[in-house]
Amino acid sequence: MDLVQLQRQFVDYRTSLYHEGFLDEQFTQLQELQDENNPDFVVEVVSLFFEDSERLLNELARALEQQSIDYKRIDAHVHQLKGSSSSIGAQRVQKVCIAFRNYCEEQNVEGCLKCLQQVWHEYSLVKTKLESLFQLEQQILTAGGSIPM
């Protein structure tokens, strides 16, 4: 595929992510922060997010398996996850986190488990999407082009 087509594909894909609600304004802000001094800023942040989120999700799973569920701890984790996802603009993840927190307050185990499922699901989705996006970016860069804004 030639450069122009690649770029167009990239732009379309990115726009679709916004449309489908996977990403929001915050992701654009992140992209704005990337410049010569910080060329891989976005990738770095997103990678960190992936690490963080996986860790948190595992923790959450473990915490919910317990006999006596420590809701405070769960809340703390979900709060962290919410913060992380809002920082990079993973909108859908963030939304689920908000619902998750409500269930935590209610100490609703079923609700929490359901939310955990949802969070996993959303997280996986957004991870896949972002990885594809970065792949496209890489392709454009190797072809010698520049990332369209």
Added chain:
Amino acid sequence: MESCNCIEPQWPPDDLLMKYQYISDFFIALAYFSIPLELIYFVKKSAVFPYRWVLVQFGAFIVLCGATHLINLWTFTVHSRTVASVMTTAKVLTAAVSCITALMLVHIIPDLLSVKTRELFLKNKAAELDREMGLIRTQEETGRHVRMLTHEIRSTLDRHTILKTTLVELGRTLALEECALWMPTRTGLELQLSYTLRQQNPVGYTVPIHHPVINQVFSSNRAVKISPNCPVARLRPAGKYMPGEVVAVRVPLLHLSNFHINDWPELSTKRYALMVLMLPSDSARQWHVHELELVEVVADQVAVALSHAAILEESMRARDLLMEQNVALDLARREAETAIRARNDFLAVMNHEMRTPMHAIIALSSLLQETELTPEQRLMVETILKSSNLLATLINDVLDLSRLEDGSLQLDLGTFNLYAVFREVLNLIKPIASVKKLHVSLTLAPDLPEYAIGDEKRLMQTILNIVGNAVKFSKEGSISITAFVAKLDTLRDSKAPEFLPVLSDNHFYLRVQVKDSGSGINPLDIPKLFTKFAQNQSTGTRNSGGSGLGLAICKRFVNLMEGHIWIESEGLGKGCTAILIVKLGMAERVNESKLPYMPKMPTNHGQTAFPGLKVLVMDENGVSRMVTKGLLLHLGCDVTMVGSSDECLRLVSHEHKVVFMDICVPGIDSYGITIRIHEKFTKRHERPLLVALTGNTDKVKKENCMRAGMDGLILKPVSLDKMRSVLTDLLEHRVFFEAI
């Protein structure tokens, strides 16, 4: 005799007298009957008759009288008693009516008489009104004449026409025999006949001005009747039977020098002309008041018209004069330009022509110096070289000065190192000074900028010249050079009254003072110093050389640099101080390569607003910590990241200007940290600004933050623009609480 009731007349009926009585009675009756008819007829005809009642009475009276006389006709013969009784009734009635009428007439006749008087009165009034009408008509006529005359007089600005028209119109309006105008001569002692109506060419009679009659006329602004035998009035051929009346009036003449609108007839140094008007002889006409008034008015108008004409003449003369001057000036200018051009051409040619041989002489002489020479020859060659150098300098100076004179010299402006200029001067002058055992010191003020914009070469030349003079004219002692930036009050020196400096933002005034302890200068000679070719001829300077052009050239350079130069000395032997002030441009902070300062960050998202601002970011969440760090880095801040409150307290220092804390994570006691930071930095200006970052939109939390002593609160997510504006606000106001 039968007894009938007839009455017999007293007289026999056949008497002639009876007959005549009979006829007269008949006619009387007729007349009496016809009178009322006539009256009625005429009264009906006339519209107004106030006494109808009287008429009726009178009619009745007449009719009855007529009836009586008619019935009397029957009494001439034997008539019956009936007739007699009718007759008697008629007579009685007639008597009654007549008495009543007589009584009435007593009232009526005075009225009728007064009607007559009223009629007389009205007739008188009508006659009077007629007379007045006549007068008004005459006046109106006069007015019309005046207007017409004025119009005629004022319709032209030519003096001659004005005067001629006046005389003609006056003559026509007033039906004069002769009208003349006497103008005062230039000497003012005589009146000369200038214009007359009838005589075509006034022969130029003159009459002395100090005649009692003339004085009388001149002293009043009314028209004065004068005697026909007066010298001014003797204009007609003699032998007339009875000369007509003569009137004279003064006409004020205005000199342009005493033309003041406000004191129009009051000036005493006025000149007057005399206008003499003569009625036709043998006409028995008299001067009427309205005619005199007309004459006075006309005289005034003539004066005004003449003044206008005079002004016009004057202004035309002035304009002509100006035009001549203009032409002359133009010519002079062109001549001057030609002269300058010729001189410049001459100088250019001579410059080149002179320099070429000079160059040859100097070059060859110096070459000659290098060869083998006997001591005498060496001395000779050195003298030649010295003299030719001097000559070369002289040629340069002369050329420079002449270029300076006509303003064709322009400064070579450029950025240069001011300190270097002074150092160079010092270096150049040190050898000579040390030979003369003079001590030279240089003091540069600390606020003197290192770089300036100006003509480096000429500035150095000027300073060198002044310092050189100081050295030249000092036999011993010391020379001090000081340079500093002149402040406004020092600029306005009383010694330089024409120097009006103007301070502006990108210029400064450099003041250089060169003080020496040499021979000094007589204060009287100081003004001559800067004039070309003038040298003070005091002994001891005769052999110092120099053409005397140096200071003159310096002065020209300094003037070009919008400055001022002068020398102060207290007298001979007391040394002197040369002060020089020039205007130089301020140079920006300039590197040697003269590149403008480039900001490090690319400018695709606005400029770096906060270069080097040290901030501390505390956030447990790795991702958001990284995002915040990226944000602040992008804005140019120096970011330190901490992940816990202990780390934060450990690392926070007074160098950090702002501390961003994420307070929405449970487990971080942000209030505790705040309080401890407050404890750590007791002085307010040392303490960094504490800003809370939170994704929580809780009003309570906000109040808690404020109470705890935080300086600001921002809601996450934070965009780049938001962070930029927050930081700006924060640094300016030292507080920023986002509205929740």
